Amino acid sequence: MKENEYGSENLRKELLDDVYAGAFAGGIPAMLLEEDEIQNADDDELEMIAKRHGWK
Numbered sequence: 001m002k003e004n005e006y007g008s009e010n011l012r013k014e015l016l017d018d019v020y021a022g023a024f025a026g027g028i029p030a031m032l033l034e035e036d037e038i039q040n041a042d043d044d045e046l047e048m049i050a051k052r053h054g055w056k
Contacts, residue, residue, distance in 0.1 A: 016035060
């Protein structure tokens with residue numbers, strides 16, 4: 001696995017962990033939509049999602 005792929009997969013995992021933790025506060029329907037978006041995101045989209053979460 002290339003280094004940037006490893007970084008993207010770690011970012012994807014951390015974002016999903018954050019979404020799952022927030023499911024209790026924001027509700028399951030919102031979590032399901034964001035989970036799908038994160039799982040299907042390419043590297044650039046993951047960066048945008050991370051910014052939306054205030055990580056970058």
